[in-house]
Amino acid sequence: MASSDINSAMDAMGATDKELIAEVLKGNPESFEPLVVKYQPRVFAIARRYARREDEVEDIVQTVFMKAYSKLSSYRGDAPFEHWLMRTATFTCYDFLRKHQRNREWNATDLSTEENEWLENVGEDNSEKEAHQSAAKALVDRLLEGLKPDDRMIITMLDLERKSVKEIAELTDFTESNVKVRAHRARDKMKKTLATLAPEKYL
Amino acid sequence: MKKMEDILERLLAETREIPANDRVPYAFEKRIMAHIKEAPATLADAWSVWAQSLWKAVVPCLAVLVMVAVWMKAPADGSGATTPQGNAAPAVANFEAPGEEDLESIVMLAIDPDSTGE
Numbered sequence: 001m002a003s004s005d006i007n008s009a010m011d012a013m014g015a016t017d018k019e020l021i022a023e024v025l026k027g028n029p030e031s032f033e034p035l036v037v038k039y040q041p042r043v044f045a046i047a048r049r050y051a052r053r054e055d056e057v058e059d060i061v062q063t064v065f066m067k068a069y070s071k072l073s074s075y076r077g078d079a080p081f082e083h084w085l086m087r088t089a090t091f092t093c094y095d096f097l098r099k100h101q102r103n104r105e106w107n108a109t110d111l112s113t114e115e116n117e118w119l120e121n122v123g124e125d126n127s128e129k130e131a132h133q134s135a136a137k138a139l140v141d142r143l144l145e146g147l148k149p150d151d152r153m154i155i156t157m158l159d160l161e162r163k164s165v166k167e168i169a170e171l172t173d174f175t176e177s178n179v180k181v182r183a184h185r186a187r188d189k190m191k192k193t194l195a196t197l198a199p200e201k202y203l
Numbered sequence: 204m205k206k207m208e209d210i211l212e213r214l215l216a217e218t219r220e221i222p223a224n225d226r227v228p229y230a231f232e233k234r235i236m237a238h239i240k241e242a243p244a245t246l247a248d249a250w251s252v253w254a255q256s257l258w259k260a261v262v263p264c265l266a267v268l269v270m271v272a273v274w275m276k277a278p279a280d281g282s283g284a285t286t287p288q289g290n291a292a293p294a295v296a297n298f299e300a301p302g303e304e305d306l307e308s309i310v311m312l313a314i315d316p317d318s319t320g321e
Contacts, residue, residue: 062234119210187208
Protein backbone atom coordinates (compact mmCIF):
# COMPACT_ATOMS: atom_id res chain seq x y z
CA MET A 1 0.00 0.00 0.00
CA ALA A 2 1.39 3.42 -0.97
CA SER A 3 2.23 5.79 1.85
CA SER A 4 -0.42 8.29 0.70
CA ASP A 5 -3.00 5.50 0.89
CA ILE A 6 -1.90 4.66 4.43
CA ASN A 7 -2.14 8.33 5.28
CA SER A 8 -5.66 8.80 3.95
CA ALA A 9 -6.75 5.49 5.47
CA MET A 10 -5.47 6.51 8.89
CA ASP A 11 -7.07 9.91 8.50
CA ALA A 12 -10.39 8.32 7.59
CA MET A 13 -10.23 6.02 10.60
CA GLY A 14 -9.55 9.02 12.81
CA ALA A 15 -6.13 7.78 13.81
CA THR A 16 -4.92 9.18 17.09
CA ASP A 17 -2.00 11.54 17.29
CA LYS A 18 0.15 8.77 18.76
CA GLU A 19 -0.64 6.41 15.89
CA LEU A 20 0.23 9.09 13.35
CA ILE A 21 3.47 9.92 15.17
CA ALA A 22 4.41 6.23 15.26
CA GLU A 23 3.84 6.04 11.50
CA VAL A 24 6.03 9.12 10.91
CA LEU A 25 8.78 7.63 13.06
CA LYS A 26 8.55 4.40 11.06
CA GLY A 27 9.55 6.43 8.00
CA ASN A 28 6.21 7.55 6.61
CA PRO A 29 6.41 11.37 6.57
CA GLU A 30 2.96 11.67 4.92
CA SER A 31 1.40 10.73 8.25
CA PHE A 32 2.55 14.09 9.58
CA GLU A 33 0.11 15.92 7.31
CA PRO A 34 -3.06 15.14 9.31
CA LEU A 35 -1.27 16.48 12.39
CA VAL A 36 -0.45 19.70 10.54
CA VAL A 37 -4.04 20.04 9.32
CA LYS A 38 -5.38 19.43 12.81
CA TYR A 39 -3.17 21.86 14.71
CA GLN A 40 -2.28 24.60 12.24
CA PRO A 41 -5.25 26.88 13.15
CA ARG A 42 -4.10 26.97 16.77
CA VAL A 43 -0.50 27.61 15.80
CA PHE A 44 -1.60 30.40 13.45
CA ALA A 45 -3.65 31.99 16.22
CA ILE A 46 -0.65 31.92 18.55
CA ALA A 47 1.75 33.28 15.93
CA ARG A 48 -0.62 36.17 15.14
CA ARG A 49 -0.38 37.28 18.76
CA TYR A 50 3.32 38.03 18.27
CA ALA A 51 3.82 38.90 14.62
CA ARG A 52 1.92 41.56 12.71
CA ARG A 53 2.84 40.84 9.13
CA GLU A 54 1.23 37.79 7.56
CA ASP A 55 4.49 36.62 5.96
CA GLU A 56 6.11 36.64 9.41
CA VAL A 57 3.19 34.66 10.81
CA GLU A 58 3.53 32.04 8.06
CA ASP A 59 7.27 31.77 8.67
CA ILE A 60 6.67 31.19 12.38
CA VAL A 61 4.08 28.48 11.72
CA GLN A 62 6.31 26.78 9.19
CA THR A 63 9.24 26.84 11.62
CA VAL A 64 7.05 25.36 14.37
CA PHE A 65 6.02 22.38 12.23
CA MET A 66 9.51 21.85 10.80
CA LYS A 67 10.94 21.82 14.33
CA ALA A 68 8.18 19.50 15.51
CA TYR A 69 8.87 17.11 12.64
CA SER A 70 12.63 17.07 13.10
CA LYS A 71 12.36 16.57 16.87
CA LEU A 72 9.44 14.17 16.78
CA SER A 73 11.59 11.31 18.08
CA SER A 74 12.10 13.30 21.30
CA TYR A 75 8.34 13.36 21.94
CA ARG A 76 7.91 10.78 24.68
CA GLY A 77 4.14 10.62 24.64
CA ASP A 78 3.64 11.18 28.36
CA ALA A 79 1.75 14.44 27.64
CA PRO A 80 -0.68 15.12 24.78
CA PHE A 81 1.02 15.95 21.48
CA GLU A 82 -0.87 19.25 21.46
CA HIS A 83 0.94 20.41 24.64
CA TRP A 84 4.29 19.42 23.19
CA LEU A 85 3.51 21.27 19.97
CA MET A 86 2.30 24.38 21.80
CA ARG A 87 5.55 24.44 23.76
CA THR A 88 7.44 24.32 20.48
CA ALA A 89 5.23 27.14 19.19
CA THR A 90 5.85 29.19 22.33
CA PHE A 91 9.63 28.85 22.07
CA THR A 92 9.53 29.66 18.35
CA CYS A 93 7.49 32.81 19.02
CA TYR A 94 9.93 33.75 21.76
CA ASP A 95 12.83 33.39 19.32
CA PHE A 96 10.93 35.56 16.88
CA LEU A 97 10.35 38.26 19.49
CA ARG A 98 14.02 38.25 20.47
CA LYS A 99 15.11 38.64 16.85
CA HIS A 100 12.58 41.39 16.16
CA GLN A 101 12.82 43.18 19.49
CA ARG A 102 11.77 46.79 18.95
CA ASN A 103 11.52 48.21 22.49
CA ARG A 104 10.04 51.32 21.00
CA GLU A 105 9.11 54.21 23.21
CA TRP A 106 5.84 55.79 22.15
CA ASN A 107 4.39 59.17 22.90
CA ALA A 108 0.95 60.70 22.47
CA THR A 109 1.75 62.15 19.04
CA ASP A 110 2.34 58.64 17.64
CA LEU A 111 -1.25 57.58 18.30
CA SER A 112 -3.82 57.29 15.53
CA THR A 113 -7.10 59.22 15.70
CA GLU A 114 -8.94 56.03 16.69
CA GLU A 115 -6.49 55.28 19.48
CA ASN A 116 -6.77 58.85 20.80
CA GLU A 117 -10.54 58.59 20.64
CA TRP A 118 -10.45 55.35 22.60
CA LEU A 119 -8.40 56.99 25.34
CA GLU A 120 -10.65 60.08 25.31
CA ASN A 121 -13.79 57.99 25.68
CA VAL A 122 -12.68 55.31 28.16
CA GLY A 123 -15.65 53.84 29.93
CA GLU A 124 -18.22 55.14 27.49
CA ASP A 125 -20.32 52.79 25.41
CA ASN A 126 -19.38 52.95 21.80
CA SER A 127 -21.72 52.13 18.97
CA GLU A 128 -18.90 51.18 16.62
CA LYS A 129 -17.74 48.31 18.73
CA GLU A 130 -15.48 46.72 16.15
CA ALA A 131 -13.53 49.92 15.47
CA HIS A 132 -13.36 50.54 19.21
CA GLN A 133 -11.88 47.08 19.79
CA SER A 134 -9.33 47.47 17.00
CA ALA A 135 -8.20 50.76 18.53
CA ALA A 136 -7.83 49.02 21.90
CA LYS A 137 -5.83 46.24 20.28
CA ALA A 138 -3.57 48.74 18.53
CA LEU A 139 -2.93 50.44 21.87
CA VAL A 140 -2.19 47.12 23.58
CA ASP A 141 0.23 46.24 20.76
CA ARG A 142 2.05 49.53 21.36
CA LEU A 143 2.30 48.80 25.07
CA LEU A 144 3.52 45.25 24.43
CA GLU A 145 6.20 46.46 22.04
CA GLY A 146 7.82 48.33 24.91
CA LEU A 147 8.30 45.11 26.91
CA LYS A 148 11.13 42.59 26.91
CA PRO A 149 10.33 39.48 24.85
CA ASP A 150 9.79 37.19 27.83
CA ASP A 151 7.65 39.76 29.68
CA ARG A 152 5.60 40.34 26.54
CA MET A 153 5.08 36.63 26.16
CA ILE A 154 3.89 36.27 29.76
CA ILE A 155 1.46 39.20 29.53
CA THR A 156 0.10 37.87 26.24
CA MET A 157 -0.55 34.43 27.67
CA LEU A 158 -1.79 35.65 31.05
CA ASP A 159 -3.91 38.67 30.13
CA LEU A 160 -4.92 38.03 26.54
CA GLU A 161 -5.10 34.25 26.26
CA ARG A 162 -6.21 33.87 29.89
CA LYS A 163 -3.79 31.04 30.63
CA SER A 164 -3.09 30.21 34.24
CA VAL A 165 0.26 30.94 35.88
CA LYS A 166 0.85 27.18 36.11
CA GLU A 167 0.21 26.67 32.40
CA ILE A 168 2.56 29.53 31.52
CA ALA A 169 5.25 28.10 33.78
CA GLU A 170 4.94 24.75 31.99
CA LEU A 171 5.09 26.36 28.56
CA THR A 172 8.00 28.67 29.25
CA ASP A 173 10.14 26.77 31.79
CA PHE A 174 9.89 29.72 34.21
CA THR A 175 8.94 29.02 37.81
CA GLU A 176 5.44 30.08 38.83
CA SER A 177 6.79 32.79 41.12
CA ASN A 178 9.00 34.05 38.30
CA VAL A 179 5.95 34.28 36.04
CA LYS A 180 4.11 36.33 38.68
CA VAL A 181 7.06 38.67 39.27
CA ARG A 182 7.58 39.23 35.55
CA ALA A 183 3.87 39.83 34.99
CA HIS A 184 3.78 42.39 37.80
CA ARG A 185 6.86 44.16 36.45
CA ALA A 186 5.50 44.12 32.90
CA ARG A 187 2.15 45.60 33.98
CA ASP A 188 3.98 48.40 35.81
CA LYS A 189 5.94 49.17 32.67
CA MET A 190 2.75 49.15 30.59
CA LYS A 191 1.06 51.54 33.02
CA LYS A 192 4.00 53.92 32.83
CA THR A 193 3.93 53.84 29.04
CA LEU A 194 0.18 54.35 29.10
CA ALA A 195 0.66 57.41 31.33
CA THR A 196 2.79 58.99 28.61
CA LEU A 197 0.13 58.26 26.01
CA ALA A 198 -3.06 59.02 27.87
CA PRO A 199 -4.60 62.50 27.95
CA GLU A 200 -3.73 64.68 30.89
CA LYS A 201 -7.19 64.37 32.41
CA TYR A 202 -6.30 60.87 33.67
CA LEU A 203 -3.08 61.90 35.45
CA MET B 204 -1.80 55.46 38.87
CA LYS B 205 -4.98 53.65 39.89
CA LYS B 206 -6.66 55.27 36.91
CA MET B 207 -3.95 53.89 34.63
CA GLU B 208 -4.55 50.44 36.06
CA ASP B 209 -8.24 50.73 35.19
CA ILE B 210 -7.49 51.93 31.68
CA LEU B 211 -5.02 49.09 31.17
CA GLU B 212 -7.59 46.58 32.40
CA ARG B 213 -10.19 47.96 29.98
CA LEU B 214 -7.70 47.88 27.12
CA LEU B 215 -6.81 44.25 27.84
CA ALA B 216 -10.45 43.29 28.30
CA GLU B 217 -11.49 44.79 24.96
CA THR B 218 -8.55 43.16 23.21
CA ARG B 219 -9.51 39.79 24.70
CA GLU B 220 -12.97 40.15 23.22
CA ILE B 221 -11.51 40.10 19.72
CA PRO B 222 -11.73 36.45 18.62
CA ALA B 223 -8.35 34.84 17.87
CA ASN B 224 -7.63 34.85 14.16
CA ASP B 225 -6.91 31.19 13.35
CA ARG B 226 -7.46 31.49 9.60
CA VAL B 227 -5.11 29.23 7.65
CA PRO B 228 -3.92 30.14 4.14
CA TYR B 229 -5.16 27.80 1.43
CA ALA B 230 -3.21 24.48 1.28
CA PHE B 231 -0.70 25.65 3.83
CA GLU B 232 -0.20 22.04 4.97
CA LYS B 233 0.99 21.17 1.45
CA ARG B 234 3.69 23.81 1.77
CA ILE B 235 4.81 22.34 5.10
CA MET B 236 4.82 18.82 3.68
CA ALA B 237 6.82 19.94 0.65
CA HIS B 238 9.47 21.38 2.98
CA ILE B 239 9.47 18.22 5.06
CA LYS B 240 9.97 16.04 1.99
CA GLU B 241 12.78 18.31 0.80
CA ALA B 242 14.59 18.14 4.11
CA PRO B 243 16.07 14.58 3.82
CA ALA B 244 17.15 15.33 0.23
CA THR B 245 18.89 18.47 1.41
CA LEU B 246 20.67 16.43 4.04
CA ALA B 247 21.81 13.88 1.44
CA ASP B 248 22.96 16.72 -0.80
CA ALA B 249 25.02 18.13 2.02
CA TRP B 250 26.79 14.78 2.42
CA SER B 251 27.50 14.48 -1.31
CA VAL B 252 28.86 18.04 -1.44
CA TRP B 253 31.08 17.22 1.52
CA ALA B 254 32.33 14.01 -0.14
CA GLN B 255 32.98 15.79 -3.44
CA SER B 256 34.93 18.56 -1.76
CA LEU B 257 37.00 15.93 0.09
CA TRP B 258 37.87 14.24 -3.21
CA LYS B 259 38.75 17.60 -4.76
CA ALA B 260 41.03 18.32 -1.84
CA VAL B 261 43.07 15.14 -2.40
CA VAL B 262 45.26 16.49 -5.24
CA PRO B 263 46.20 19.81 -3.56
CA CYS B 264 46.89 17.95 -0.31
CA LEU B 265 49.20 15.49 -2.09
CA ALA B 266 50.96 18.36 -3.86
CA VAL B 267 51.53 20.14 -0.56
CA LEU B 268 52.76 16.86 0.95
CA VAL B 269 55.31 16.36 -1.84
CA MET B 270 56.48 19.97 -1.64
CA VAL B 271 56.95 19.77 2.11
CA ALA B 272 58.84 16.47 1.75
CA VAL B 273 61.19 17.99 -0.88
CA TRP B 274 61.73 21.05 1.28
CA MET B 275 62.52 18.89 4.30
CA LYS B 276 64.95 16.82 2.25
CA ALA B 277 66.77 19.76 0.60
CA PRO B 278 69.00 20.91 3.53
CA ALA B 279 70.27 17.33 3.96
CA ASP B 280 71.75 17.49 0.43
CA GLY B 281 74.19 20.21 1.55
CA SER B 282 75.21 22.50 -1.30
CA GLY B 283 72.53 21.19 -3.59
CA ALA B 284 70.45 24.28 -2.92
CA THR B 285 73.23 26.69 -3.93
CA THR B 286 74.42 24.96 -7.05
CA PRO B 287 72.77 25.91 -10.29
CA GLN B 288 72.80 22.29 -11.41
CA GLY B 289 72.60 19.25 -9.21
CA ASN B 290 75.54 17.49 -10.84
CA ALA B 291 77.96 20.35 -10.01
CA ALA B 292 78.01 19.47 -6.34
CA PRO B 293 80.37 16.50 -6.54
CA ALA B 294 82.95 18.64 -8.37
CA VAL B 295 83.04 21.04 -5.46
CA ALA B 296 83.28 18.16 -3.04
CA ASN B 297 86.40 16.85 -4.84
CA PHE B 298 87.95 20.26 -5.06
CA GLU B 299 91.40 20.38 -3.46
CA ALA B 300 92.34 23.22 -1.15
CA PRO B 301 93.52 25.93 -3.55
CA GLY B 302 96.84 27.67 -3.28
CA GLU B 303 97.11 31.48 -3.09
CA GLU B 304 97.39 31.91 -6.88
CA ASP B 305 94.61 29.49 -7.59
CA LEU B 306 92.38 31.29 -5.11
CA GLU B 307 93.06 34.58 -6.92
CA SER B 308 92.17 33.08 -10.27
CA ILE B 309 89.01 31.57 -8.87
CA VAL B 310 87.92 34.92 -7.44
CA MET B 311 88.76 36.68 -10.72
CA LEU B 312 86.90 34.03 -12.62
CA ALA B 313 83.86 34.80 -10.61
CA ILE B 314 84.15 38.56 -11.29
CA ASP B 315 85.26 38.52 -14.94
CA PRO B 316 85.15 35.17 -16.71
CA ASP B 317 86.99 36.60 -19.82
CA SER B 318 90.11 37.63 -17.86
CA THR B 319 91.17 34.05 -17.12
CA GLY B 320 93.30 31.78 -19.16
CA GLU B 321 96.33 34.20 -19.00
